[in-house]
Amino acid sequence: MEGIIMKGVGGLYYVRDLTDGTVTPCRARGKFRRQTAPLPGDLVSYERAVPEGIINELKSRRNDLIRPAIANITQAFLVFALAEPDINWDLLNHFLLVMEQKAIRPLILLNKKDLVPEETRQAIIQRFLGTGYELLFISALDPLVRELLTGRLKDEVTVLCGPSGAGKSTLLNQLLGEEKMETGVVSEKIGRGKHTTRHTELVEVGEGLLADTPGFSNIEPQGIPYRELKDLFPEFQPFEGECRFNGCLHDREPGCAVKAQIGTAVSPERYDYYQRMFLKLKEEDKYKWD
Template structure:
């Protein structure tokens, strides 16, 4: 039979097929072939009952994320906190670069507006990223948030992602109260949230599927090469057609349009500073050596 993995937990894969949920295990040769089934995978499986099936084959993926581990994602909603934990342009740009690399449509959701004395920071962020072309949702009205997000959910598989304590599960609970997802408090000593989501699961919401995923506090670029990075900043791509050199890296090259636009305030300095930092991180990244099979 054909189906889709909706949840992975304790070595079991829960597959939605023919209007039912089938509990399966992966065949032993998956491990030998170093294949890890992911939530969101379209699969072929066999089973004589709902609790004792075997996963046989994974269909080709259009994309996959490492953190969170989800496949075939259409939209990534980045829930980024304005306070507790404090807002970080750098962290937001890391999420955006990750989604651009996987050709997943990013949506920025600014959480915890109600904890700020005014909307100045939210408006600065909205202006910066809407100019690039990103969708930014910044509202304290949950009905407004529901209208905007539910339109997106209907387009396929949506992943909620963000740092621990940003309010992903809290937001989903407000959008769909019957989900009753676990939420946690902010750790005062660490300044970040406690992990309350322990596994990845696709939940049917508004005609699509939504993943609430474990939060985390950092993102490393393990799969992106330095030469790719300039293609993952949309405003750099638009500006680069006017650079003197076709393969301009926007660093030390003369007559670079990206650098000119940064100096003129047409490209955000924070974005360019993050680009420089990310390049440096990637270039200093230690190579990963894999053991050869004997």
């Protein structure tokens, strides 16, 4: 039989059958548990039994994340507050890099829309010129947000990502139509939220699967060779092959087609972030073999 792991707690994995939808608590066979820890979202072959079934095989993954711990994600809702706390732009761009690296489609949800004027929203839109990323300005407290987002969950495995205090728990409650998660509060002292969930679970919503994920405040892109960083910026792709030099890294080379688009098809803020990440990764590569 084949199924998908919905959650794992204390070595017990809850597998939903792909055919009839029934959920069976299962243990994993030791032969692969010692090599690859099963995650929610993993596709498996398993046997039903009472009181616990057995997972015999983990299917190959398309991707996985460690925080939140989940596999085979197809899209991510990146939840950031427009204010209280203010947007950490490097963190948002870090998330976007990881989504590109993992082949996960991002949807940027900018919460607390009532706290900023229209001019601020338009300036934010300009930051993502040419990326193709969709931005939605929302209020997670508004019940209409459920109607806005539920249709986007169909046939997807979706995670919510973003810093604590941005409204992920409130948004998840709206999507589930119940108080599934205990919402956090923003610390007045440090301006950050306190995460309140304790494990990752997939929940059926809108004919798709939504991850009930722990809140976390940071993420660092890992394992990106500096020469490949440019491939993770979708706004650069239309100009590949148009630079004066083959293999242009869009840094200091003359005749760079990407640099010529800064301020028109490429936003200055995103290009500045690219340059800083490029130098960081290049320095890391230089000392990798020391």
